[in-house]
Amino acid sequence: MEDSASTEQRADTDAPGATGAEQLHALNPAFIEKVMNAVDAGDKPAVLELIEPLHAADMGDLLGLLRGKQRRKLLDLLGPQLNPEVLPELDEPLRDRVVAAMSNEALAAAVAALETDDSVYLLENLTEQRKTEILNLLPRIERAHVEKGLSYPEDTAGRLMRSELVAVPHYWTVGHTIDYMRSVDDLPDEFYEIFIVDPSFHLVGTVSLSRVARTRRHIAMRDIMESEQTLIPVTMDQEEVAYLFNQYNLISAAVVDENERLVGVITVDDVVDVIGEEAEEDILRLGGVAETDPTDSVVVTTRRRFPWLLVNLITAILASLVIAQFEATIQELVALAVLMPIVASMGGNAGTQTLTVAVRAIATKELNATNAARIILREVFVAGYNGVLFALIMGVAGGWWSDSFAIGAVLAAAMLINLLAAGIAGVLAPLALERLKIDPAMASGVMVTTVTDVVGFLSFLGLASLLLF
Amino acid sequence: MEDSASTEQRADTDAPGATGAEQLHALNPAFIEKVMNAVDAGDKPAVLELIEPLHAADMGDLLGLLRGKQRRKLLDLLGPQLNPEVLPELDEPLRDRVVAAMSNEALAAAVAALETDDSVYLLENLTEQRKTEILNLLPRIERAHVEKGLSYPEDTAGRLMRSELVAVPHYWTVGHTIDYMRSVDDLPDEFYEIFIVDPSFHLVGTVSLSRVARTRRHIAMRDIMESEQTLIPVTMDQEEVAYLFNQYNLISAAVVDENERLVGVITVDDVVDVIGEEAEEDILRLGGVAETDPTDSVVVTTRRRFPWLLVNLITAILASLVIAQFEATIQELVALAVLMPIVASMGGNAGTQTLTVAVRAIATKELNATNAARIILREVFVAGYNGVLFALIMGVAGGWWSDSFAIGAVLAAAMLINLLAAGIAGVLAPLALERLKIDPAMASGVMVTTVTDVVGFLSFLGLASLLLF
Numbered sequence: 001m002e003d004s005a006s007t008e009q010r011a012d013t014d015a016p017g018a019t020g021a022e023q024l025h026a027l028n029p030a031f032i033e034k035v036m037n038a039v040d041a042g043d044k045p046a047v048l049e050l051i052e053p054l055h056a057a058d059m060g061d062l063l064g065l066l067r068g069k070q071r072r073k074l075l076d077l078l079g080p081q082l083n084p085e086v087l088p089e090l091d092e093p094l095r096d097r098v099v100a101a102m103s104n105e106a107l108a109a110a111v112a113a114l115e116t117d118d119s120v121y122l123l124e125n126l127t128e129q130r131k132t133e134i135l136n137l138l139p140r141i142e143r144a145h146v147e148k149g150l151s152y153p154e155d156t157a158g159r160l161m162r163s164e165l166v167a168v169p170h171y172w173t174v175g176h177t178i179d180y181m182r183s184v185d186d187l188p189d190e191f192y193e194i195f196i197v198d199p200s201f202h203l204v205g206t207v208s209l210s211r212v213a214r215t216r217r218h219i220a221m222r223d224i225m226e227s228e229q230t231l232i233p234v235t236m237d238q239e240e241v242a243y244l245f246n247q248y249n250l251i252s253a254a255v256v257d258e259n260e261r262l263v264g265v266i267t268v269d270d271v272v273d274v275i276g277e278e279a280e281e282d283i284l285r286l287g288g289v290a291e292t293d294p295t296d297s298v299v300v301t302t303r304r305r306f307p308w309l310l311v312n313l314i315t316a317i318l319a320s321l322v323i324a325q326f327e328a329t330i331q332e333l334v335a336l337a338v339l340m341p342i343v344a345s346m347g348g349n350a351g352t353q354t355l356t357v358a359v360r361a362i363a364t365k366e367l368n369a370t371n372a373a374r375i376i377l378r379e380v381f382v383a384g385y386n387g388v389l390f391a392l393i394m395g396v397a398g399g400w401w402s403d404s405f406a407i408g409a410v411l412a413a414a415m416l417i418n419l420l421a422a423g424i425a426g427v428l429a430p431l432a433l434e435r436l437k438i439d440p441a442m443a444s445g446v447m448v449t450t451v452t453d454v455v456g457f458l459s460f461l462g463l464a465s466l467l468l469f
Numbered sequence: 470m471e472d473s474a475s476t477e478q479r480a481d482t483d484a485p486g487a488t489g490a491e492q493l494h495a496l497n498p499a500f501i502e503k504v505m506n507a508v509d510a511g512d513k514p515a516v517l518e519l520i521e522p523l524h525a526a527d528m529g530d531l532l533g534l535l536r537g538k539q540r541r542k543l544l545d546l547l548g549p550q551l552n553p554e555v556l557p558e559l560d561e562p563l564r565d566r567v568v569a570a571m572s573n574e575a576l577a578a579a580v581a582a583l584e585t586d587d588s589v590y591l592l593e594n595l596t597e598q599r600k601t602e603i604l605n606l607l608p609r610i611e612r613a614h615v616e617k618g619l620s621y622p623e624d625t626a627g628r629l630m631r632s633e634l635v636a637v638p639h640y641w642t643v644g645h646t647i648d649y650m651r652s653v654d655d656l657p658d659e660f661y662e663i664f665i666v667d668p669s670f671h672l673v674g675t676v677s678l679s680r681v682a683r684t685r686r687h688i689a690m691r692d693i694m695e696s697e698q699t700l701i702p703v704t705m706d707q708e709e710v711a712y713l714f715n716q717y718n719l720i721s722a723a724v725v726d727e728n729e730r731l732v733g734v735i736t737v738d739d740v741v742d743v744i745g746e747e748a749e750e751d752i753l754r755l756g757g758v759a760e761t762d763p764t765d766s767v768v769v770t771t772r773r774r775f776p777w778l779l780v781n782l783i784t785a786i787l788a789s790l791v792i793a794q795f796e797a798t799i800q801e802l803v804a805l806a807v808l809m810p811i812v813a814s815m816g817g818n819a820g821t822q823t824l825t826v827a828v829r830a831i832a833t834k835e836l837n838a839t840n841a842a843r844i845i846l847r848e849v850f851v852a853g854y855n856g857v858l859f860a861l862i863m864g865v866a867g868g869w870w871s872d873s874f875a876i877g878a879v880l881a882a883a884m885l886i887n888l889l890a891a892g893i894a895g896v897l898a899p900l901a902l903e904r905l906k907i908d909p910a911m912a913s914g915v916m917v918t919t920v921t922d923v924v925g926f927l928s929f930l931g932l933a934s935l936l937l938f
Contacts, residue, residue, distance in 0.1 A: 029839040057716045065840055181682045191679050192661060192720070209678045210660050213650045246745060247526045249738035251661070251720065268737050269718035272744065276715060279748030280829060283755065287825025288818055298847055302854040305822050309815060309855060313862070316814040323807045330803050337799050337806035338792045341922070344810065345785040346778060349757055353774050356756025360749060370498040371534055378767055385771040386778060393782070453810070 026058045032065060039066075039074045047077055060089030063098070075101065084110035088118035093296060096125050104130070108137035111146065115188070116162040117270060120149035124159070148263075157241050158234040160274070161255040161264030164188040167195040168221060170204055175217030192252045195262055196225045203231065203254050203262045231256050234263055241266060242274040243365075282363060285441035286356065288312070311446055319344070319453035326461035329469070335402045336464050339411055342398075343460045346390060347418035347452030354379055354426025355444045362434050363441075376427045383423025387416040406468050414460035418452055425451040495527045501534060508535075508543045516546055529558030532567070544570065553579035557587035562765060565594050573599070577606035580615065584657070585631040586739060589618035593628070617732075626710050627703040629743070630724040630733030633657040636664040637690060639673055644686030661721045664731055665694045672700065672723050672731045700725050703732055707743050712834075714740040751832060754910035755825065757781070780915055788813070788922035795930035798938070804871045805933050808880055812929045815859060816887035816921030823848050823895025824913045831903050832910075845896045852892025856885040875937050883929035887921055894920040 031050070038046040051059060063071055063086070075082065075098065087110055090098060099107060099122055111119040111134060123131055123146065131150070135143050145163040152158025166187060168177050177194060181187060194212060196205040205225030215224055230244055232255045244250065245268055255264040288308040296304075323330075323340070330337050358375075361367035367375055391412035399408020429447040430440030500519070507515040520528060532540055532555070544551065544567065556579055559567060568576060568591055580588040580603060592600055592615065600619070604612050614632040621627025635656060637646050646663060650656060663681060665674040674694030684693055699713055701724045713719065714737055724733040757777040765773075792799075792809070799806050827844075830836035836844055860881035868877020898916040899909030 027834070029837065032839045055717060057718070061716075061834070064835060067843070178682060182685055187679075187683060189679075190677055190720070208659055209682060210656075210658075213647060213678060213681065214656060216651055246741055247530075248524055249526070249741070251659070251736075251738065267720075268741070269720065272715055272718070272737070272741060275741065275744055276748070279745070279752070283748070283752050283829055284825055286752065286756065287821050289822045289825055298850045298854065301847070302851045305819070305851065306855055306858065308822065309818060309859065312818040313811070313815060313859065316811040317866075319814075320807050320811055323810070327803045327807065330806050331800070334796045334800045334806075337803075337809075338789050338796065340806075341792070341810060341813065341926075342782070342785040342789055345788070345922075346782060349778060349781040350774070352756050353758045353777065356753055356758055360752055364749075365496070365530070366533060368498060370501045374536070378770075381767045382771045382774065385767065386775060389775065390778065390782065397786075453814075457810075 026054065027061055027065070032062065035062065035074075036066065036070060039070050039077065042073070042077070044077050047074065048081070056083055056085035057089045059083065059086045063090065064094055071098075072101065080106060080109070084113040085118075088114065088121050092125070095122065099126070104133050104137060108134050112138055112142055115164055116145045116149050116264070117160055119146045120159055123150060124154065152234060155238045156234070157232045157236045157238065157255050157266060158264075160238055160241060160270050161232075161234070161266045162188070163264050165195060165262075165265045166191055166193075167197045167201070167262060170196045170198070170220070170222040170225070172221050173217060174212055174215045174219050174221065174224070177212060177221060178217070190267075191265070192267070193254075193265070194221070195254055195265075196221055197262055201261045203256060203260070205229075206254065229254065231260070232266060233258075238274050239278055242271050242278060245271040246275060278363075282359065282441040285439060286359065286445060288445060308446075315446060315450040315453065318450060319457055322454055322457045323461065326457075326465055329461060329465040333407075333464070333468065335404075335407060336461060339398055339402070339407070340457055340460050342394065343411070343414045343418050344453045344456035346415060347422045347456045348449045350383065350386065350419050351422035351426045351448040351452045352445065354383070354423050355430055355440075355448050358427045358430045359440045359444060362430055367431075372427075372431055376424065379423040379427045380420065383419045384416075387419035390419065391416040407464070410460065410463045410467055413463055414456065417459040418456045421455040422448065422452050495523065496530055496534070501531065504531065504543075505535065505539060508539050508546065511542070511546070513546050516543065517550070525552055525554035526558045528552065528555045532559065533563055540567075541570065549575060549578070553582040554587075557583065557590050561594070564591065568595070573602050573606060577603050581607055581611055584633055585614045585618050585733070586629055588615045589628055592619060593623065621703060624707045625703065626701045626705040626707065626724050626735060627733075629707055629710060629739050630701075630703070630735045631657070632733050634664060634731075634734045635660055635662075636666045636670070636731060639665045639667070639689070639691035639694070641690050642686060643681055643684045643688050643690065643693070646681060646690060647686070659736075660734070661736070662723075662734070663690070664723055664734075665690055666731055670730045672725060672729065674698075675723065698723065700729070701735060702727075708747055710735060711740050711743040711747060715744060747832075751828065751910040754908060755828065755914060757914060777915075784915060784919040784922065787919060788926055791923055791926045792930065795926075795934055798930055798934040802876075802933070802937065804873075804876060805930060808867055808871070808876070809926055809929050811863065812880070812883045812887050813922050813925035815884060816891045816925045817918045819852065819855065819888050820891035820895045820917040820921045821914065823852070823892050824899055824909075824917050827896045827899045828909045828913060831899055836900075841896075841900055845893065848892040848896045849889065852888045853885075856888035859888065860885040876933070879929065879932045879936055882932055883925065886928040887925040890924040891917065891921050 035047065035050050038050060051062070054062065063074070066074065087095065087098065102110075107122070111122055114122070119142075123134060126134070135147060138146065148163065149159060149161075164186075166181065168180065172180075191209065193206045193208050195203055196207065198204055205222065205227045206229050207221055207225045211224055230248060230250060230253045232241055232244070232253050234255050234257050245253070245266075250268060252265055252267045254262055255266055257263045289305065326336075358367060358379075361375070394415050395408040395412030397408075398411040399405050402408070425448045426444075429444040429451075433440045433443055433447075504516065504519050507519060520531070523531065532543070535543060556564065556567065571579075576591070580591055583591070588611075592603060595603070604616060607615065617632065618628060618630075633655075635650065637649065641649075660678065662675045662677055664672055665676065667673055674691065674696045675698050676690055676694045680693055699717060699719060699722045701710055701713070701722050703724050703726050714722070714735075719737060721734055721736045723731055724735055726732045758774065795805075827836060827848075830844070863884050864877040864881030866877075867880035868874050871877070894917045895913075898913040898920075902909045902912055902916075
């Protein structure tokens, strides 16, 4: 019995077969090298022996690390021996490629073996025609669940939830509930709450499984249920779902339709992925990168990065046009051309600091209309403080280098002005974008650096042409 | 009974008292305004009525949104009526300030009411003397648990875990286990796994609670336990713990000491916070900001941002020294001063794109020694591709604007060279820092923009002085 339990769990997503320290290094370079060699040699027994102990999530990562040709060869070698649990672990672009290479029968078999949320993930990007072909191959109930899941918009609670759940009427006792769980075959693999529903499947309460385990058999479920809980509307955006799970430390939560009927359950493991994705999105957007995937081709990657660089080119040209207004001034005093990038660069960096903090504060709801005025004022003070410090440093250094007190003074004044502009733009830009329902992480950066480039060149060259000649 | 259940859960961290949609807007500006007014008026009944329905996590956020003076006034008004569950919800700087203002007795009462991981969080930053005073006020067993927790290094599994868990011997049956859970009073509030231990508390297996619920009374625990599972060493870094929970979709995991004895359990809700913190840290570091908190004072914030700006100043001066080498060239052709920031800026942005992707790929273990060569080559191709496109665009535009084919050609060549440098530095810098055990998010940015500034000015002005005169 012990053996069968441990074999079973190896195929199970939630129970990896090694200690934490070993798992951390499961995909070490030496191991990957070995797999690659076995795949290249077409040595199926060796490949199977190597990947057999891998957890589905690690197997998914391994597929991502292989080159396209090797990956196809490995999948051909495995055929139906590929554990279906591996498929939901793939990132979207890789999932689409792997799923496209599978036969309808193989894909339907995998879909039937998975829980609804994972099945929906596998099918969501297929053409309508192929979706229908696969759905036709599924058992009737499974098909209904998957069709329902696919009917909800992408990135909503409906796509994250699974339909498999445990629901009992409120007049059942704990004993009755336990007997029911022992006798029914199609319970979810893992669950953490039992839902109490009325005959029309309206949710009237929940009981955590640990509470059931602690309670005597004769007690009624209604007497131990919690009647107030976090209900997730099926159309809620996944980002808001992630916020609720994070904020209220939820493990699982009921999903209800527009009539408040119980339609599914979201568990925290699905939400952890969303939290990761949303932070990832913010990081990439702040870095000026749209969606990305290491398995994308060079051409796709280039196309994805091009638009942002083009926007940057336009703002860089704008800054150049400012410089062009002062050609005569520069001609007379070339030292200005040497010093001007320092002012622009310091403004850009100070602005990036402020906007990074502001974007994160908006995302974590620490910055909103209530305290915006206070935070802006605070940033102005911080900018002014650092502005004075750097104005002093650069005023002295620039004056010494150019051997001109006047140039030092102009440099100091421009530095202070630009750092103040950076502080103000760094808070105002993300707040304005948020108000306009544009993701602040997406466009604040270019707005702020445009401001700091233009203000930097304009204040430095403008003050120079006014004061030095 | 139903009422008592719902009152109890209101004080419970894991069960907020409203539907998801309402909770999302619990802290709306109008509400905060009302609380502020009631606090300013010192109207305790009004304050209590307003905050009573708030979940502990929302109450923590509310304290963060108030101004220092208002916060102190609110805490004074509440006194011992402050729900202890609110304290672990506070960010570190705010926690330290609130805890510093509490009496030893009040703090000890709060610590005694919380689970170990939360108690440790409250005490970890106190002076040794105050820690001892508080520990002396605790019940003996609670004190032992908290002292043990405090003995582990910060940011390790030992600090995240709680000691409260359910462990039974392997020869017990399911019935025996359920009877035990029904009869014991000091079980954890919520748990998801039962640990099977030998007499010296070595872990021999785990059984998920849902498996216990599904299994008949006469079956022995050893027959349904999973004997292979993720064991977390008590000294494991919290970032690695978060990786394991995320990668293997864990809900809870056993923590073991150096002798593989079971010492605690980590649940996913604590890890969700860590995942958030780690992503936050990467975002802030990429933005050139060290730790930050909106409740920090202006002086503290300024001091935290100063070092990064100073580093940037030094690199900006380095770039200026490159320009200074070409003063004579610029003097002869001022158009160069107008165009040169475009080359540097495009390089900086392309480099930031690449390094953002590389930093994230390293963090998610998608980029490592195995595939580094391939990814670098890929980035060179992407950079070359975009480089040719922007060389063409800017060659034509620059040539037209300056009315000189030669300037256009120099601009195009410099653009291509700098975008290639950006692509290579964007991957190499984070990889090199990772190898040196420095967080790539921390310093890659400054390294890459230094390269792109220097290469940008050098290639543009250098080619110009070689080819145009």
